[in-house]
Amino acid sequence: MEFSFFxxxxxxxxxxxxxxxxxxxxxxxxxxxxxxxxxxxxxxxMESIKKQFEEAGLRYVAFGDVRGEPTVEMVDEVTALAVKExxxxxxxxxxxxxxDTGKATAALITNGTxxxxxMEVVGKGKKVTVEPVPFVAIPTTAGTGSEVTKxxxxxxxxxxxxxxxxxxxxxxxxxxxxxxxxxxxxxRVTANSGIDAxxxxxxxxxxxxxxxxxxxxxxxxxxxxxxxLRRAYDDGNDIEAREGMSAAALIGGxxxxxxxxxxxxxxxxxxxxxxxxxxxxxxxxxxxxxxKLNAPHVLSRMxxxxxxxxxxxxxxxxxxxxxxxxxxxxxxxxxDIKPDFKHLNIPKEQIPALAKASFGTSMSSNPIQLTQEQxxxxxxxxx
Numbered sequence: 001m002e003f004s005f006f007x008x009x010x011x012x013x014x015x016x017x018x019x020x021x022x023x024x025x026x027x028x029x030x031x032x033x034x035x036x037x038x039x040x041x042x043x044x045x046m047e048s049i050k051k052q053f054e055e056a057g058l059r060y061v062a063f064g065d066v067r068g069e070p071t072v073e074m075v076d077e078v079t080a081l082a083v084k085e086x087x088x089x090x091x092x093x094x095x096x097x098x099x100d101t102g103k104a105t106a107a108l109i110t111n112g113t114x115x116x117x118x119m120e121v122v123g124k125g126k127k128v129t130v131e132p133v134p135f136v137a138i139p140t141t142a143g144t145g146s147e148v149t150k151x152x153x154x155x156x157x158x159x160x161x162x163x164x165x166x167x168x169x170x171x172x173x174x175x176x177x178x179x180x181x182x183x184x185x186x187x188r189v190t191a192n193s194g195i196d197a198x199x200x201x202x203x204x205x206x207x208x209x210x211x212x213x214x215x216x217x218x219x220x221x222x223x224x225x226x227x228x229l230r231r232a233y234d235d236g237n238d239i240e241a242r243e244g245m246s247a248a249a250l251i252g253g254x255x256x257x258x259x260x261x262x263x264x265x266x267x268x269x270x271x272x273x274x275x276x277x278x279x280x281x282x283x284x285x286x287x288x289x290x291x292k293l294n295a296p297h298v299l300s301r302m303x304x305x306x307x308x309x310x311x312x313x314x315x316x317x318x319x320x321x322x323x324x325x326x327x328x329x330x331x332x333x334x335x336d337i338k339p340d341f342k343h344l345n346i347p348k349e350q351i352p353a354l355a356k357a358s359f360g361t362s363m364s365s366n367p368i369q370l371t372q373e374q375x376x377x378x379x380x381x382x383x
Contacts, residue, residue, distance in 0.1 A: 003211035006168070007254045008137070008148045008175040015243065017178040018138065021049060021091075022056045024174050028134035029089030032060040033082040033109075035102035037067065037094050040140065045181070049093075061085045066094060069162070069279065070101040072115040072154050079108040079115075089134040093181075095193070096144030096279075099137045100152035103172070104165050106135035115154060118165045121360075128167035137172040140181040142232070142245035143193025143280055145200055145253020147175040155273070162273045164361075179239070179246040187233060191335035194229040194245055195284030198328070200252035201225060202291065202305055203262035206298045207365040214259035219308060221251035226309035226327070233335050260365030263358070264290040267379075270357035275344050284337045288328040289382055290366075295321045297368045340382040351379045 012024060025032065032053075040046055041064030053060050063078045082090065082105055090109070092102030104115055110130040111118075117126040137147035146152075151166035185193070204210065205218035228244030235241070267290075268282035277285075295302040303317035306324030314320035329339065346354070355375040370378070 001211075003213070003258070005211070005213045005258045006150075006171065007257065008172040010173065011148070011175045011177070011250070013177045013247065013250065015178060015180050015239070017176050018045060018181060019048065021176070022052045022058065024176060025089070025091060025136055026056060026058065028136065028173060029087075030058055031085065031087050031089070032058065033078065033085070033087040033090045033102070033105060034060050034062040035066060035078060035090065035092045035094070035098050035105065036062060036064050037098055038064055040064070040094055060091075061087060066098045066101055068097065070097045070104075070152070070154050072119065072156050073158070075101055075104045075108065075115040075152075075154060076113045078102075078105045079113050082109050087133070089136070091136040091138065093138040093140060095139065095141040095189070096146040096153075099139060099144070099146040100154065103135055103137070103146070103170050104152040104154060107132040107165070107167065107170050109133050115165060116156070119154065119161075119163045120166060121163050122159065122161045123163075128169055131169055134173045135170070136174045136176065138176045138178070138181070139246075139249070141185055141189055141193040142182050142242070142249040143196040145197065145249055145256065147172060147177065148250060148253040149257040160273070162269060175250075177246050177250050179243040182242050182246055183237060183239070185236060187236070190233050190236060191337060192278050192280030192284065193249070194225070194232060194280075195287065195332065195335070195337060196280035197221070197245065197249040197252045198225045198229065199264050199268075199283040199287045200256045200261065201248065202287065203264055204252065204255040204259045205305065206294055206301050206367055207260045207262055208367050209260040209365050211259055214255040217251045217255040219304070221248045221255065222305055222308040224248035224251070226311060230331060230334060261362040262290060262294070262366040263363055266358045266360055266363030266366070267354075269360070269362070270354050271341060271344075274350070274354060274357070275346070277344070281337055284332055285339070285341060288325050288332065289340070291328060292325045293378065294367050295325070342383065344383070346383045348380070351376050351383060355379055
C-alpha cells in the first residue's frame with residue numbers, strides 16, 4: 001500500500017465564520033484581491049466584510065464580475081488588476097467559479113500571465129515555480145470542493161476548451177466554510193452543486209486510486225448526502241441540511257483531490273463543454289449510469305454506497321448496489337435533473353468526438369477501463 005494525502009493548510013468550518021474573516025486573513029497580507037460574483041458584491045455580507053477590513057486597517061480591491069464558468073481570459077484580467085493594485089493575497093468568496101478564478105490568480109501574480117501557458121493539454125506546459133501569494137477560499141455553494149483542491153478548472157470561449165491549471169502550491173492557505181453562506185442558494189444551484197458533491201464522493205470511493213484516508217472521508221460524506229441533499233433542495237432555510245451538505249462538499253473535495261474521480265466526471269465534462277450544460281448537472285445525469293456500469297467491478301464498494309445513502313441493510317451486495325443506483329436516479333428526478341442526455345438531441349455522428357473528448361485524468365481513474373469504441377456504444381444508450 002502506498003499513497004500520499006494533502007489538503008488546505010487550515011480549514012475553518014463554523015456557522016457565522018464569515019463574521020470573523022479578518023481574524024483568519026490578517027496574518028496573510030495587507031492588500032487583498034477579493035474575487036466575488038455580482039450578487040455577492042452588492043450583498044449585506046459584503047458590506048460587513050468592508051467594515052471588518054476598515055476596522056482592521058486592511059485594504060482590498062474587489063473584482064465582482066465572475067459570471068458563469070471561469071475562463072483563462074477572466075483570470076488574466078483579474079491578475080492584471082491585482083498586480084496593478086499591488087495585492088499581496090487573494091480571497092475568493094463564491095461558488096467554484098470564483099474559487100478557481102482566485103486560485104489561479106494567486107499563482108499568476110507571482111508567476112506571470114497568460115494563464116493559457118499553464119493549462120494542461122492545451123497550454124505550453126509551463127509550471128508554477130514561484131510560490132503563489134496567500135490564497136483564502138470561502139465557498140457559498142455546497143458542491144465543487146474547489147476550496148480544498150490544487151487545481152483551477154478554466155475554459156476559453158475563444159478556443160473552446162475546459163482544462164485544469166494545476167500545482168501542489170495552489171492549495172488554499174486557509175479554507176473557511178460557513179454553511180450560512182449557502183442559505184441563499186436557489187434550488188437549481190442547490191441541486192447542481194449538491195449532485196456534484198455526491199458524484200465526487202461516490203467516484204472517489206469507487207476509483208481504483210482510493211486509499212484508506214479517502215475511504216473514511218467518502219463514507220462519511222456519502223451518508224451526509226443521503227440524509228441532507230433532498231432536504232436542502234426542498235427547504236433552502238433548513239440550516240441542519242445546509243450544514244450537512246457544506247460538510248459533504250468539503251469532505252468530497254478532500255477525498256477526490258487525493259484519490260481521483262471517474263467516468264461520470266470525464267463524460268460530464270465533455271458533454272458540458274460541447275452543449276453548454278452546467279457542470280454539476282452534467283455529472284449528475286451521468287452518475288447513476290456510471291454507477292450501474294461500474295458496480296460489477298466494485299460490487300462490495302457500491303453495496304456500501306447503497307447502505308450509506310439509504311441508511312438500510314440489504315440481503316445481498318447486489319441488492320444494496322442496485323439500491324445505490326435507484327437512490328441517485330430518484331434523487332435526480334426529485335431535483336429535476338434529467339435521467340439522460342436525450343433532451344439535447346445530440347446527433348449520432350457527434351458521439352465519437354464526445355467519447356474522445358471524455359478521456360483524461362478522471363476517466364483514467366474509473367474502476368473499469370473501456371476503449372473509445374466501447375464508450376461510444378455506451379453513449380448511444382444515453383444520448
